[in-house]
Amino acid sequence: MTMEQLDTSESATATYVYAVGRRLDPAALSGLTGLAEGFPVRTLPLGPLTAVVQHVPAAEFTQDAWQERLSDRAELERCARAHHEVVTAAAACGPTVPLALATLYQGDERAQQALGADRDRFAAALARIEGxxxxxxxxxxxxxxxxxPKSGPPRSGGRPSGGAGRAYLDRKRxxxxxxxxxxxxxxxxxxxxxxxxxxxxxxxxxxxxxxxxxxxxxxxxxxxxxxxxxxxxxxxxxxxxxxxxxxxxxxxxxxxxxxxxxxxxxxx
Missing domain, CATH: 3.30.70 (Alpha-Beta Plaits)
Structure with missing residues:
Protein backbone atom coordinates (compact mmCIF):
# COMPACT_ATOMS: atom_id res chain seq x y z
CA MET A 1 0.00 0.00 0.00
CA THR A 2 1.45 3.37 -1.09
CA MET A 3 -0.57 6.29 0.16
CA GLU A 4 0.47 9.91 0.52
CA GLN A 5 -1.21 12.51 2.71
CA LEU A 6 -4.20 13.56 0.64
CA ASP A 7 -6.15 16.78 0.35
CA THR A 8 -9.57 15.69 1.63
CA SER A 9 -11.59 18.76 0.71
CA GLU A 10 -14.94 17.99 -0.87
CA SER A 11 -13.89 18.45 -4.50
CA ALA A 12 -10.30 17.15 -4.21
CA THR A 13 -9.20 14.10 -6.16
CA ALA A 14 -6.22 11.77 -5.84
CA THR A 15 -4.51 9.69 -8.51
CA TYR A 16 -4.96 5.94 -8.06
CA VAL A 17 -2.38 3.84 -9.94
CA TYR A 18 -3.22 0.33 -11.14
CA ALA A 19 -0.23 -0.72 -13.21
CA VAL A 20 2.73 0.28 -15.34
CA GLY A 21 3.36 -1.06 -18.83
CA ARG A 22 5.27 -0.45 -21.99
CA ARG A 23 2.60 -0.72 -24.66
CA LEU A 24 -0.79 0.35 -23.38
CA ASP A 25 -3.65 1.15 -25.74
CA PRO A 26 -6.03 3.67 -24.12
CA ALA A 27 -8.89 2.03 -26.05
CA ALA A 28 -8.36 -1.17 -24.05
CA LEU A 29 -9.34 0.74 -20.91
CA SER A 30 -12.53 2.19 -22.34
CA GLY A 31 -15.64 1.33 -20.36
CA LEU A 32 -13.83 0.17 -17.22
CA THR A 33 -15.36 1.48 -14.01
CA GLY A 34 -12.34 0.88 -11.81
CA LEU A 35 -12.71 1.91 -8.19
CA ALA A 36 -14.56 5.19 -8.71
CA GLU A 37 -17.59 5.67 -10.91
CA GLY A 38 -17.63 8.88 -12.90
CA PHE A 39 -13.87 9.02 -13.40
CA PRO A 40 -12.37 7.34 -16.49
CA VAL A 41 -9.60 4.78 -16.22
CA ARG A 42 -6.84 6.26 -18.38
CA THR A 43 -3.15 6.28 -19.21
CA LEU A 44 -0.47 8.56 -17.78
CA PRO A 45 2.89 8.90 -19.59
CA LEU A 46 6.10 8.03 -17.71
CA GLY A 47 8.68 8.70 -20.38
CA PRO A 48 9.10 5.43 -22.31
CA LEU A 49 6.59 3.72 -20.00
CA THR A 50 2.91 4.28 -19.30
CA ALA A 51 0.90 4.08 -16.09
CA VAL A 52 -2.75 3.10 -15.83
CA VAL A 53 -4.46 5.51 -13.45
CA GLN A 54 -7.78 6.94 -12.36
CA HIS A 55 -8.85 10.02 -10.46
CA VAL A 56 -10.71 9.09 -7.26
CA PRO A 57 -12.42 11.26 -4.62
CA ALA A 58 -9.62 11.89 -2.13
CA ALA A 59 -11.92 11.95 0.90
CA GLU A 60 -13.10 8.40 0.11
CA PHE A 61 -9.57 6.99 -0.27
CA THR A 62 -7.74 8.17 2.83
CA GLN A 63 -5.80 5.75 5.01
CA ASP A 64 -8.69 5.63 7.49
CA ALA A 65 -11.12 4.85 4.65
CA TRP A 66 -8.89 2.01 3.49
CA GLN A 67 -8.67 0.60 6.99
CA GLU A 68 -12.47 0.41 6.99
CA ARG A 69 -12.41 -1.41 3.66
CA LEU A 70 -9.84 -3.88 4.95
CA SER A 71 -12.19 -4.79 7.79
CA ASP A 72 -15.17 -5.25 5.44
CA ARG A 73 -14.63 -8.46 3.52
CA ALA A 74 -17.26 -7.78 0.87
CA GLU A 75 -15.98 -4.25 0.21
CA LEU A 76 -12.36 -5.41 0.12
CA GLU A 77 -13.26 -8.14 -2.37
CA ARG A 78 -15.09 -5.60 -4.55
CA CYS A 79 -12.02 -3.34 -4.61
CA ALA A 80 -9.66 -6.22 -5.34
CA ARG A 81 -11.84 -7.41 -8.22
CA ALA A 82 -12.08 -3.91 -9.70
CA HIS A 83 -8.32 -3.45 -9.40
CA HIS A 84 -7.65 -6.84 -11.01
CA GLU A 85 -10.09 -6.15 -13.86
CA VAL A 86 -8.18 -3.00 -14.83
CA VAL A 87 -4.79 -4.73 -14.54
CA THR A 88 -6.00 -7.62 -16.70
CA ALA A 89 -7.25 -5.23 -19.39
CA ALA A 90 -3.90 -3.46 -19.42
CA ALA A 91 -1.98 -6.74 -19.55
CA ALA A 92 -3.87 -7.73 -22.71
CA CYS A 93 -1.86 -5.00 -24.46
CA GLY A 94 1.56 -6.30 -23.41
CA PRO A 95 3.75 -6.93 -20.36
CA THR A 96 2.34 -5.10 -17.37
CA VAL A 97 3.55 -4.60 -13.81
CA PRO A 98 0.53 -4.54 -11.46
CA LEU A 99 0.83 -2.23 -8.48
CA ALA A 100 -0.46 -3.04 -5.03
CA LEU A 101 -4.02 -2.27 -4.05
CA ALA A 102 -4.33 1.28 -2.68
CA THR A 103 -1.41 2.90 -4.52
CA LEU A 104 -2.41 6.57 -4.37
CA TYR A 105 -0.73 9.92 -4.97
CA GLN A 106 -1.76 13.52 -4.42
CA GLY A 107 -2.19 14.05 -8.18
CA ASP A 108 -0.91 13.16 -11.64
CA GLU A 109 2.26 15.21 -11.33
CA ARG A 110 3.20 13.62 -8.02
CA ALA A 111 2.43 10.15 -9.44
CA GLN A 112 4.70 10.83 -12.44
CA GLN A 113 7.51 11.95 -10.15
CA ALA A 114 7.27 8.97 -7.81
CA LEU A 115 6.79 6.32 -10.49
CA GLY A 116 9.37 7.91 -12.77
CA ALA A 117 11.96 7.57 -10.03
CA ASP A 118 11.44 3.79 -10.23
CA ARG A 119 11.53 3.68 -14.04
CA ASP A 120 14.57 1.38 -14.16
CA ARG A 121 13.00 -1.11 -11.77
CA PHE A 122 9.78 -1.13 -13.78
CA ALA A 123 11.73 -1.65 -17.00
CA ALA A 124 13.63 -4.60 -15.49
CA ALA A 125 10.39 -6.19 -14.26
CA LEU A 126 8.73 -5.74 -17.66
CA ALA A 127 11.70 -7.37 -19.40
CA ARG A 128 11.54 -10.28 -16.96
CA ILE A 129 7.85 -11.05 -17.49
CA GLU A 130 7.47 -10.27 -21.21
CA GLY A 131 6.07 -13.28 -23.05
CA PRO A 149 -9.75 -50.80 12.87
CA LYS A 150 -9.46 -49.58 16.42
CA SER A 151 -9.41 -52.11 19.19
CA GLY A 152 -8.53 -51.48 22.80
CA PRO A 153 -6.14 -53.70 24.74
CA PRO A 154 -7.53 -56.91 26.23
CA ARG A 155 -8.44 -56.32 29.82
CA SER A 156 -8.11 -58.46 32.85
CA GLY A 157 -9.93 -57.25 35.94
CA GLY A 158 -10.33 -53.78 34.40
CA ARG A 159 -6.59 -53.45 33.68
CA PRO A 160 -4.54 -54.57 30.67
CA SER A 161 -2.38 -57.58 31.35
CA GLY A 162 1.39 -57.12 31.04
CA GLY A 163 1.66 -58.67 27.56
CA ALA A 164 -1.52 -57.01 26.31
CA GLY A 165 -0.38 -53.65 27.67
CA ARG A 166 2.91 -53.87 25.82
CA ALA A 167 1.10 -54.83 22.62
CA TYR A 168 -1.22 -51.86 23.05
CA LEU A 169 1.70 -49.45 23.51
CA ASP A 170 3.49 -50.99 20.53
CA ARG A 171 0.37 -50.41 18.43
CA LYS A 172 0.14 -46.78 19.55
CA ARG A 173 3.81 -46.23 18.72
Missing part, protein backbone atom coordinates in the same frame (compact mmCIF):
# COMPACT_ATOMS: atom_id res chain seq x y z
CA UNK A 132 5.24 -15.03 -19.78
CA UNK A 133 2.18 -15.73 -17.67
CA UNK A 134 1.80 -16.86 -14.09
CA UNK A 135 0.33 -20.29 -13.30
CA UNK A 136 -0.67 -21.34 -9.81
CA UNK A 137 -0.45 -24.91 -8.53
CA UNK A 138 -1.84 -26.24 -5.26
CA UNK A 139 -1.22 -29.82 -4.13
CA UNK A 140 -3.31 -31.58 -1.47
CA UNK A 141 -3.17 -35.07 0.04
CA UNK A 142 -5.14 -36.92 2.73
CA UNK A 143 -4.33 -35.35 6.09
CA UNK A 144 -3.60 -38.68 7.79
CA UNK A 145 -2.60 -42.20 6.89
CA UNK A 146 -5.45 -44.76 6.95
CA UNK A 147 -5.68 -46.40 10.35
CA UNK A 148 -6.50 -50.05 11.00
CA UNK A 174 3.26 -47.87 15.34
CA UNK A 175 0.36 -45.54 14.57
CA UNK A 176 2.45 -42.52 15.52
CA UNK A 177 5.28 -43.70 13.29
CA UNK A 178 2.85 -44.31 10.42
CA UNK A 179 1.53 -40.77 10.73
CA UNK A 180 5.06 -39.35 10.65
CA UNK A 181 5.94 -41.45 7.61
CA UNK A 182 2.74 -40.36 5.86
CA UNK A 183 3.56 -36.71 6.53
CA UNK A 184 7.13 -37.17 5.26
CA UNK A 185 5.85 -38.85 2.08
CA UNK A 186 3.37 -36.00 1.54
CA UNK A 187 6.13 -33.41 1.82
CA UNK A 188 8.34 -35.41 -0.54
CA UNK A 189 5.48 -35.61 -3.06
CA UNK A 190 5.22 -31.81 -2.90
CA UNK A 191 8.96 -31.46 -3.52
CA UNK A 192 8.84 -33.89 -6.45
CA UNK A 193 5.94 -32.07 -8.10
CA UNK A 194 7.55 -28.67 -7.56
CA UNK A 195 10.86 -29.91 -9.03
CA UNK A 196 9.15 -31.33 -12.13
CA UNK A 197 7.15 -28.14 -12.79
CA UNK A 198 10.08 -25.85 -12.01
CA UNK A 199 11.99 -27.40 -14.91
CA UNK A 200 9.34 -25.97 -17.25
CA UNK A 201 9.31 -22.49 -15.70
CA UNK A 202 11.51 -19.45 -16.06
CA UNK A 203 11.02 -18.66 -12.37
CA UNK A 204 9.10 -20.11 -9.44
CA UNK A 205 7.83 -18.87 -6.13
CA UNK A 206 6.76 -20.97 -3.17
CA UNK A 207 3.83 -19.46 -1.27
CA UNK A 208 2.53 -20.36 2.17
CA UNK A 209 0.20 -23.38 1.91
CA UNK A 210 -3.37 -22.75 3.02
CA UNK A 211 -4.32 -24.22 6.37
CA UNK A 212 -7.22 -26.63 6.79
CA UNK A 213 -9.15 -23.78 8.42
CA UNK A 214 -8.70 -21.70 5.27
CA UNK A 215 -9.59 -24.47 2.82
CA UNK A 216 -12.41 -25.91 4.94
CA UNK A 217 -11.14 -29.42 4.13
CA UNK A 218 -10.48 -31.14 7.44
CA UNK A 219 -9.46 -34.42 5.87
CA UNK A 220 -7.02 -32.99 3.32
CA UNK A 221 -3.73 -31.18 3.82
CA UNK A 222 -2.34 -28.67 1.34
CA UNK A 223 1.37 -29.42 0.98
CA UNK A 224 2.28 -27.13 -1.93
CA UNK A 225 1.12 -23.67 -2.97
CA UNK A 226 3.38 -22.35 -5.71
CA UNK A 227 3.46 -19.95 -8.64
CA UNK A 228 5.33 -20.60 -11.90
CA UNK A 229 6.38 -18.04 -14.50
CA UNK A 230 5.92 -19.83 -17.81
CA UNK A 231 6.34 -18.81 -21.44
CA UNK A 232 3.37 -19.18 -23.75
CA UNK A 233 5.27 -21.89 -25.66
CA UNK A 234 5.56 -24.10 -22.57
CA UNK A 235 2.04 -23.75 -21.19
CA UNK A 236 0.81 -27.00 -22.78
CA UNK A 237 3.86 -28.83 -21.40
CA UNK A 238 3.00 -27.53 -17.94
CA UNK A 239 -0.61 -28.69 -18.17
CA UNK A 240 0.44 -32.10 -19.51
CA UNK A 241 2.97 -32.45 -16.70
CA UNK A 242 0.30 -31.62 -14.11
CA UNK A 243 -1.96 -34.34 -15.53
CA UNK A 244 0.89 -36.88 -15.45
CA UNK A 245 1.90 -35.97 -11.89
CA UNK A 246 -1.69 -36.12 -10.71
CA UNK A 247 -1.99 -39.68 -12.07
CA UNK A 248 1.44 -40.82 -10.87
CA UNK A 249 1.27 -39.48 -7.32
CA UNK A 250 -2.44 -39.79 -6.58
CA UNK A 251 -2.34 -36.25 -5.21
CA UNK A 252 -5.00 -33.63 -5.83
CA UNK A 253 -3.20 -31.12 -8.05
CA UNK A 254 -5.13 -27.92 -8.75
CA UNK A 255 -3.80 -25.67 -11.51
CA UNK A 256 -5.00 -22.14 -12.31
CA UNK A 257 -4.00 -19.56 -14.90
CA UNK A 258 -2.83 -17.95 -16.99
CA UNK A 259 -2.62 -14.89 -14.76
CA UNK A 260 -0.88 -11.55 -14.85
CA UNK A 261 2.51 -12.29 -13.19
CA UNK A 262 1.74 -10.67 -9.83
CA UNK A 263 4.21 -12.95 -8.04
CA UNK A 264 7.17 -12.10 -10.26
CA UNK A 265 7.26 -8.33 -10.62
CA UNK A 266 9.31 -7.73 -7.49
CA UNK A 267 8.86 -5.03 -4.91
CA UNK A 268 7.79 -2.07 -7.05
Missing amino acids: HAEWGVKVSLPAAAPEP GLHQAREQHHDRALQTAEDIDAALSRLATATRRLRPHTQEMTGERHRLQVLNAAYLVTAEREKELLDAVATLRHRTGAEVEVSGPWVPYSFVGEV
Whole structure:
Protein backbone atom coordinates (compact mmCIF):
# COMPACT_ATOMS: atom_id res chain seq x y z
CA MET A 1 0.00 0.00 0.00
CA THR A 2 1.45 3.37 -1.09
CA MET A 3 -0.57 6.29 0.16
CA GLU A 4 0.47 9.91 0.52
CA GLN A 5 -1.21 12.51 2.71
CA LEU A 6 -4.20 13.56 0.64
CA ASP A 7 -6.15 16.78 0.35
CA THR A 8 -9.57 15.69 1.63
CA SER A 9 -11.59 18.76 0.71
CA GLU A 10 -14.94 17.99 -0.87
CA SER A 11 -13.89 18.45 -4.50
CA ALA A 12 -10.30 17.15 -4.21
CA THR A 13 -9.20 14.10 -6.16
CA ALA A 14 -6.22 11.77 -5.84
CA THR A 15 -4.51 9.69 -8.51
CA TYR A 16 -4.96 5.94 -8.06
CA VAL A 17 -2.38 3.84 -9.94
CA TYR A 18 -3.22 0.33 -11.14
CA ALA A 19 -0.23 -0.72 -13.21
CA VAL A 20 2.73 0.28 -15.34
CA GLY A 21 3.36 -1.06 -18.83
CA ARG A 22 5.27 -0.45 -21.99
CA ARG A 23 2.60 -0.72 -24.66
CA LEU A 24 -0.79 0.35 -23.38
CA ASP A 25 -3.65 1.15 -25.74
CA PRO A 26 -6.03 3.67 -24.12
CA ALA A 27 -8.89 2.03 -26.05
CA ALA A 28 -8.36 -1.17 -24.05
CA LEU A 29 -9.34 0.74 -20.91
CA SER A 30 -12.53 2.19 -22.34
CA GLY A 31 -15.64 1.33 -20.36
CA LEU A 32 -13.83 0.17 -17.22
CA THR A 33 -15.36 1.48 -14.01
CA GLY A 34 -12.34 0.88 -11.81
CA LEU A 35 -12.71 1.91 -8.19
CA ALA A 36 -14.56 5.19 -8.71
CA GLU A 37 -17.59 5.67 -10.91
CA GLY A 38 -17.63 8.88 -12.90
CA PHE A 39 -13.87 9.02 -13.40
CA PRO A 40 -12.37 7.34 -16.49
CA VAL A 41 -9.60 4.78 -16.22
CA ARG A 42 -6.84 6.26 -18.38
CA THR A 43 -3.15 6.28 -19.21
CA LEU A 44 -0.47 8.56 -17.78
CA PRO A 45 2.89 8.90 -19.59
CA LEU A 46 6.10 8.03 -17.71
CA GLY A 47 8.68 8.70 -20.38
CA PRO A 48 9.10 5.43 -22.31
CA LEU A 49 6.59 3.72 -20.00
CA THR A 50 2.91 4.28 -19.30
CA ALA A 51 0.90 4.08 -16.09
CA VAL A 52 -2.75 3.10 -15.83
CA VAL A 53 -4.46 5.51 -13.45
CA GLN A 54 -7.78 6.94 -12.36
CA HIS A 55 -8.85 10.02 -10.46
CA VAL A 56 -10.71 9.09 -7.26
CA PRO A 57 -12.42 11.26 -4.62
CA ALA A 58 -9.62 11.89 -2.13
CA ALA A 59 -11.92 11.95 0.90
CA GLU A 60 -13.10 8.40 0.11
CA PHE A 61 -9.57 6.99 -0.27
CA THR A 62 -7.74 8.17 2.83
CA GLN A 63 -5.80 5.75 5.01
CA ASP A 64 -8.69 5.63 7.49
CA ALA A 65 -11.12 4.85 4.65
CA TRP A 66 -8.89 2.01 3.49
CA GLN A 67 -8.67 0.60 6.99
CA GLU A 68 -12.47 0.41 6.99
CA ARG A 69 -12.41 -1.41 3.66
CA LEU A 70 -9.84 -3.88 4.95
CA SER A 71 -12.19 -4.79 7.79
CA ASP A 72 -15.17 -5.25 5.44
CA ARG A 73 -14.63 -8.46 3.52
CA ALA A 74 -17.26 -7.78 0.87
CA GLU A 75 -15.98 -4.25 0.21
CA LEU A 76 -12.36 -5.41 0.12
CA GLU A 77 -13.26 -8.14 -2.37
CA ARG A 78 -15.09 -5.60 -4.55
CA CYS A 79 -12.02 -3.34 -4.61
CA ALA A 80 -9.66 -6.22 -5.34
CA ARG A 81 -11.84 -7.41 -8.22
CA ALA A 82 -12.08 -3.91 -9.70
CA HIS A 83 -8.32 -3.45 -9.40
CA HIS A 84 -7.65 -6.84 -11.01
CA GLU A 85 -10.09 -6.15 -13.86
CA VAL A 86 -8.18 -3.00 -14.83
CA VAL A 87 -4.79 -4.73 -14.54
CA THR A 88 -6.00 -7.62 -16.70
CA ALA A 89 -7.25 -5.23 -19.39
CA ALA A 90 -3.90 -3.46 -19.42
CA ALA A 91 -1.98 -6.74 -19.55
CA ALA A 92 -3.87 -7.73 -22.71
CA CYS A 93 -1.86 -5.00 -24.46
CA GLY A 94 1.56 -6.30 -23.41
CA PRO A 95 3.75 -6.93 -20.36
CA THR A 96 2.34 -5.10 -17.37
CA VAL A 97 3.55 -4.60 -13.81
CA PRO A 98 0.53 -4.54 -11.46
CA LEU A 99 0.83 -2.23 -8.48
CA ALA A 100 -0.46 -3.04 -5.03
CA LEU A 101 -4.02 -2.27 -4.05
CA ALA A 102 -4.33 1.28 -2.68
CA THR A 103 -1.41 2.90 -4.52
CA LEU A 104 -2.41 6.57 -4.37
CA TYR A 105 -0.73 9.92 -4.97
CA GLN A 106 -1.76 13.52 -4.42
CA GLY A 107 -2.19 14.05 -8.18
CA ASP A 108 -0.91 13.16 -11.64
CA GLU A 109 2.26 15.21 -11.33
CA ARG A 110 3.20 13.62 -8.02
CA ALA A 111 2.43 10.15 -9.44
CA GLN A 112 4.70 10.83 -12.44
CA GLN A 113 7.51 11.95 -10.15
CA ALA A 114 7.27 8.97 -7.81
CA LEU A 115 6.79 6.32 -10.49
CA GLY A 116 9.37 7.91 -12.77
CA ALA A 117 11.96 7.57 -10.03
CA ASP A 118 11.44 3.79 -10.23
CA ARG A 119 11.53 3.68 -14.04
CA ASP A 120 14.57 1.38 -14.16
CA ARG A 121 13.00 -1.11 -11.77
CA PHE A 122 9.78 -1.13 -13.78
CA ALA A 123 11.73 -1.65 -17.00
CA ALA A 124 13.63 -4.60 -15.49
CA ALA A 125 10.39 -6.19 -14.26
CA LEU A 126 8.73 -5.74 -17.66
CA ALA A 127 11.70 -7.37 -19.40
CA ARG A 128 11.54 -10.28 -16.96
CA ILE A 129 7.85 -11.05 -17.49
CA GLU A 130 7.47 -10.27 -21.21
CA GLY A 131 6.07 -13.28 -23.05
CA HIS A 132 5.24 -15.03 -19.78
CA ALA A 133 2.18 -15.73 -17.67
CA GLU A 134 1.80 -16.86 -14.09
CA TRP A 135 0.33 -20.29 -13.30
CA GLY A 136 -0.67 -21.34 -9.81
CA VAL A 137 -0.45 -24.91 -8.53
CA LYS A 138 -1.84 -26.24 -5.26
CA VAL A 139 -1.22 -29.82 -4.13
CA SER A 140 -3.31 -31.58 -1.47
CA LEU A 141 -3.17 -35.07 0.04
CA PRO A 142 -5.14 -36.92 2.73
CA ALA A 143 -4.33 -35.35 6.09
CA ALA A 144 -3.60 -38.68 7.79
CA ALA A 145 -2.60 -42.20 6.89
CA PRO A 146 -5.45 -44.76 6.95
CA GLU A 147 -5.68 -46.40 10.35
CA PRO A 148 -6.50 -50.05 11.00
CA PRO A 149 -9.75 -50.80 12.87
CA LYS A 150 -9.46 -49.58 16.42
CA SER A 151 -9.41 -52.11 19.19
CA GLY A 152 -8.53 -51.48 22.80
CA PRO A 153 -6.14 -53.70 24.74
CA PRO A 154 -7.53 -56.91 26.23
CA ARG A 155 -8.44 -56.32 29.82
CA SER A 156 -8.11 -58.46 32.85
CA GLY A 157 -9.93 -57.25 35.94
CA GLY A 158 -10.33 -53.78 34.40
CA ARG A 159 -6.59 -53.45 33.68
CA PRO A 160 -4.54 -54.57 30.67
CA SER A 161 -2.38 -57.58 31.35
CA GLY A 162 1.39 -57.12 31.04
CA GLY A 163 1.66 -58.67 27.56
CA ALA A 164 -1.52 -57.01 26.31
CA GLY A 165 -0.38 -53.65 27.67
CA ARG A 166 2.91 -53.87 25.82
CA ALA A 167 1.10 -54.83 22.62
CA TYR A 168 -1.22 -51.86 23.05
CA LEU A 169 1.70 -49.45 23.51
CA ASP A 170 3.49 -50.99 20.53
CA ARG A 171 0.37 -50.41 18.43
CA LYS A 172 0.14 -46.78 19.55
CA ARG A 173 3.81 -46.23 18.72
CA GLY A 174 3.26 -47.87 15.34
CA LEU A 175 0.36 -45.54 14.57
CA HIS A 176 2.45 -42.52 15.52
CA GLN A 177 5.28 -43.70 13.29
CA ALA A 178 2.85 -44.31 10.42
CA ARG A 179 1.53 -40.77 10.73
CA GLU A 180 5.06 -39.35 10.65
CA GLN A 181 5.94 -41.45 7.61
CA HIS A 182 2.74 -40.36 5.86
CA HIS A 183 3.56 -36.71 6.53
CA ASP A 184 7.13 -37.17 5.26
CA ARG A 185 5.85 -38.85 2.08
CA ALA A 186 3.37 -36.00 1.54
CA LEU A 187 6.13 -33.41 1.82
CA GLN A 188 8.34 -35.41 -0.54
CA THR A 189 5.48 -35.61 -3.06
CA ALA A 190 5.22 -31.81 -2.90
CA GLU A 191 8.96 -31.46 -3.52
CA ASP A 192 8.84 -33.89 -6.45
CA ILE A 193 5.94 -32.07 -8.10
CA ASP A 194 7.55 -28.67 -7.56
CA ALA A 195 10.86 -29.91 -9.03
CA ALA A 196 9.15 -31.33 -12.13
CA LEU A 197 7.15 -28.14 -12.79
CA SER A 198 10.08 -25.85 -12.01
CA ARG A 199 11.99 -27.40 -14.91
CA LEU A 200 9.34 -25.97 -17.25
CA ALA A 201 9.31 -22.49 -15.70
CA THR A 202 11.51 -19.45 -16.06
CA ALA A 203 11.02 -18.66 -12.37
CA THR A 204 9.10 -20.11 -9.44
CA ARG A 205 7.83 -18.87 -6.13
CA ARG A 206 6.76 -20.97 -3.17
CA LEU A 207 3.83 -19.46 -1.27
CA ARG A 208 2.53 -20.36 2.17
CA PRO A 209 0.20 -23.38 1.91
CA HIS A 210 -3.37 -22.75 3.02
CA THR A 211 -4.32 -24.22 6.37
CA GLN A 212 -7.22 -26.63 6.79
CA GLU A 213 -9.15 -23.78 8.42
CA MET A 214 -8.70 -21.70 5.27
CA THR A 215 -9.59 -24.47 2.82
CA GLY A 216 -12.41 -25.91 4.94
CA GLU A 217 -11.14 -29.42 4.13
CA ARG A 218 -10.48 -31.14 7.44
CA HIS A 219 -9.46 -34.42 5.87
CA ARG A 220 -7.02 -32.99 3.32
CA LEU A 221 -3.73 -31.18 3.82
CA GLN A 222 -2.34 -28.67 1.34
CA VAL A 223 1.37 -29.42 0.98
CA LEU A 224 2.28 -27.13 -1.93
CA ASN A 225 1.12 -23.67 -2.97
CA ALA A 226 3.38 -22.35 -5.71
CA ALA A 227 3.46 -19.95 -8.64
CA TYR A 228 5.33 -20.60 -11.90
CA LEU A 229 6.38 -18.04 -14.50
CA VAL A 230 5.92 -19.83 -17.81
CA THR A 231 6.34 -18.81 -21.44
CA ALA A 232 3.37 -19.18 -23.75
CA GLU A 233 5.27 -21.89 -25.66
CA ARG A 234 5.56 -24.10 -22.57
CA GLU A 235 2.04 -23.75 -21.19
CA LYS A 236 0.81 -27.00 -22.78
CA GLU A 237 3.86 -28.83 -21.40
CA LEU A 238 3.00 -27.53 -17.94
CA LEU A 239 -0.61 -28.69 -18.17
CA ASP A 240 0.44 -32.10 -19.51
CA ALA A 241 2.97 -32.45 -16.70
CA VAL A 242 0.30 -31.62 -14.11
CA ALA A 243 -1.96 -34.34 -15.53
CA THR A 244 0.89 -36.88 -15.45
CA LEU A 245 1.90 -35.97 -11.89
CA ARG A 246 -1.69 -36.12 -10.71
CA HIS A 247 -1.99 -39.68 -12.07
CA ARG A 248 1.44 -40.82 -10.87
CA THR A 249 1.27 -39.48 -7.32
CA GLY A 250 -2.44 -39.79 -6.58
CA ALA A 251 -2.34 -36.25 -5.21
CA GLU A 252 -5.00 -33.63 -5.83
CA VAL A 253 -3.20 -31.12 -8.05
CA GLU A 254 -5.13 -27.92 -8.75
CA VAL A 255 -3.80 -25.67 -11.51
CA SER A 256 -5.00 -22.14 -12.31
CA GLY A 257 -4.00 -19.56 -14.90
CA PRO A 258 -2.83 -17.95 -16.99
CA TRP A 259 -2.62 -14.89 -14.76
CA VAL A 260 -0.88 -11.55 -14.85
CA PRO A 261 2.51 -12.29 -13.19
CA TYR A 262 1.74 -10.67 -9.83
CA SER A 263 4.21 -12.95 -8.04
CA PHE A 264 7.17 -12.10 -10.26
CA VAL A 265 7.26 -8.33 -10.62
CA GLY A 266 9.31 -7.73 -7.49
CA GLU A 267 8.86 -5.03 -4.91
CA VAL A 268 7.79 -2.07 -7.05
